[in-house]
Structure formats: structure tokens, C-alpha cells
Amino acid sequence: QVQLVQSGAEVKTPGASVKVSCKASGYTFTTYDINWVRQATGQGLEWMGWMSPNNGNAGYAQKFQGRVAMTRNTSVSTAYMELSGLRSDDAAVYYCARGLPAASGSWFDSWGQGTLVTVSS
Amino acid sequence: SYVLTQPPSVSVAPGQTARVTCGGINIGSKSVHWYQKKPGQAPVGVVYEDSDRPSGIPERFSGSNSGNTATLTISRVEAGDEADYYCQVWDIRGDYVVFGGGTKLTVL
Numbered sequence: 308q309v310q311l312v313q314s315g316a317e318v319k320t321p322g323a324s325v326k327v328s329c330k331a332s333g334y335t336f337t338t339y340d341i342n343w344v345r346q347a348t349g350q351g352l353e354w355m356g357w358m359s360p361n362n363g364n365a366g367y368a369q370k371f372q373g374r375v376a377m378t379r380n381t382s383v384s385t386a387y388m389e390l391s392g393l394r395s396d397d398a399a400v401y402y403c404a405r406g407l408p409a410a411s412g413s414w415f416d417s418w419g420q421g422t423l424v425t426v427s428s
Numbered sequence: 429s430y431v432l433t434q435p436p437s438v439s440v441a442p443g444q445t446a447r448v449t450c451g452g453i454n455i456g457s458k459s460v461h462w463y464q465k466k467p468g469q470a471p472v473g474v475v476y477e478d479s480d481r482p483s484g485i486p487e488r489f490s491g492s493n494s495g496n497t498a499t500l501t502i503s504r505v506e507a508g509d510e511a512d513y514y515c516q517v518w519d520i521r522g523d524y525v526v527f528g529g530g531t532k533l534t535v536l
Contacts, residue, residue, distance in 0.1 A: 342525065344471075352463070352471065352514050354525035368524055369429075402470055409477050412518020412525065414461035416482060418470035 309333040311341075311403050311419035318425045324391040327422045329403035336384035337361040340406040342415060343377060343388045347399040357406060357413075358386060390424075398426045430519040432528035439534045440505050448531045450498040450515030458517045460498040462491060465512045465530070474513075475500060502533070510535045 314328040329341060343355040356367035358377035365377045376389045386403060400421040406413035433451040440446040450460060460478050463471040473482050475491035478498065488503045502509055515528040 344527075346465075351512075351530040352465070352516075352527045354527060357525075366523055404471075407476075409461070409518065410459040411520050412459065414459070414473060414476040414516065415463070415471070416473055416476075418472075421470055 309405065309417045311405065311417055313401075313403060313419040313422045316423040316425070318427065319393050320428055321393055321395065321426060323393050324389060325393060325424050326387055326389040327401050327403075327424070329386045329388070329419050331360075331384045331386070331405070334405075336379075337381060340413060341377070341379070341386040342404045342406050342413075343375075343401060344404055344415070345399040345401045347396070350399075353399075355388070355401075360384075360386060393424075393426045395426050397424065399424060429522065429524075430517070430526050432515055432517065432526055434513075434515060434528040434531045436529070437532045437534065439536055440502075441536045442505055442507060444505055446502040446505050446509070446533055448500040448502075448513050448515075448533065450500070450528050451496055452498075452517065452526075453496060455496055455498050455517065456494045458493075460491065460493045461516045462489075462500045463514045463516065464509075465514060466510075471514070505533075505535055507535050509533060 337360045342357045358365040360379045379386045403419040404415035405417040462475040465471045474489045478493040479491045512530045
């Protein structure tokens with residue numbers, strides 16, 4: 308079955324960077340995009356961007372452009388999301404999600420378990 | 429940017445029908461997807477492409493989309509349906525994903 312397994316919780320200081328991994332199994336990794344979504348405590352879901360494991364192309368939400376990088380290593384079927392210049396309001400649970408094609412864009416059929424990122428001095 | 433508007437909360441008694449709306453300009457021209465989010469758990473897709481159900485999702489979950497409103501309908505609501513529900517679309521023009529603000533479903 309499709310599984311996305313994310314790396315463990317991180318504690319970072321303001322200004323630092325965090326890199327979260329998402330290991331895929333149960334399907335051909337290069338077939339479907341990987342998206343990243345975060346949720347701060349008490350807040351809603353916030354989409355950060357997408358990455359194509361096939362060619363490495365990526366697209367980011369305007370809010371994160373210049374601060375986020377989504378990459379992959381196809382040899383280990385793993386996607387990565389690196390967020391730099393961390394601020395206190397970046398504290399959240401970060402999810403990776405597989406994007407299945409829809410009539411327009413895609414929807415997210417499988418999700419990682421989430422990675423808690425804490426930002427504290 | 430495209431905005432999706434959901435009511436903050438919906439309350440319903442067990443066995444009744446819950447309707448969660450998602451408003452957006454001409455949303456009927458877009459594909460709408462719905463997710464259930466429980467505390468401490470990853471989101472789960474419950475309806476995709478307006479009205480399709482992923483495998484394993486009960487038939488009690490259904491969706492519709494027309495005009496400026498998409499609706500997630502949960503029939504015969506159970507205590508286990510209590511969760512936050514989010515609608516989602518892909519804005520083709522800007523090539524980005526939009527989530528609604530979420531609706532907390534409370535089962536009385």
C-alpha cells in the first residue's frame with residue numbers, strides 16, 4: 308500500500324533552516340507529484356508547494372518563495388522540503404502529500420504522518 | 429488570489445445530516461476536494477473531484493458543486509465524524525493550491 312513516512316520532530320532556533328524528508332513506498336515514486344502542507348496550532352491547512360519527482364521541477368506558494376526548496380532523491384524514493392530563515396510563526400506540523408491528477412490540478416490521496424517543527428530561542 | 433470561504437462550525441445530532449459549504453467565485457467551474465482532519469492525525473481525503481469517494485470512505489460522505497458553492501454532505505452522522513473539514517481547489521491561473529479555512533463539525 309502507498310506509504311509516506313516523514314522524518315522526526317525538529318527544534319530550531321529563529322533564523323535557522325529545517326529540512327524534512329518524506330520517504331515514499333508502495334508505488335513508483337516518479338509518477339506523482341509530492342506536495343507540502345503545514346498546519347500551525349489552532350490554524351488551518353496551508354499549502355506550501357509541489358515538486359515533481361520525475362524531473363525535479365517545483366512550484367511554490369508566493370508566501371514561501373525565496374525561503375523554501377523542495378527536492379528529491381529518486382534513488383531512495385525520498386522528497387525533501389527545506390525551509391530557511393525560520394521564524395516563530397513557522398512553528399507547525401509539516402505534511403507531505405501525494406498529488407493525484409484531477410480535472411484541474413490535483414488532489415491529495417496519501418499523506419505523511421506529519422513532522423512537528425518547533426522554533427524557539 | 430482565489431479565496432474559499434467555509435463556515436467556522438457546524439453542529440448536528442447523531443443520525444442527522446450535516447452539510448458543510450465551501451464558497452468561491454464560480455467554484456462550480458473547478459474541481460473541489462474535501463479532507464477530514466482529526467487532532468493529531470494526518471488529513472484524509474473524503475471526497476475528490478466534487479463528488480467521488482476514495483476507496484474506504486463510507487457512502488455517507490457525498491459532495492456536490494455548482495455556481496458559487498460546493499457542499500460536503502455527511503448523512504447519518506456518527507460520533508466518529510467529529511473533525512475539521514477542509515475544501516481544496518487548484519487555481520489554474522496561478523498554478524497553486526487553495527484550502528478553505530476549515531469547518532469544525534461537532535456531533536451533539
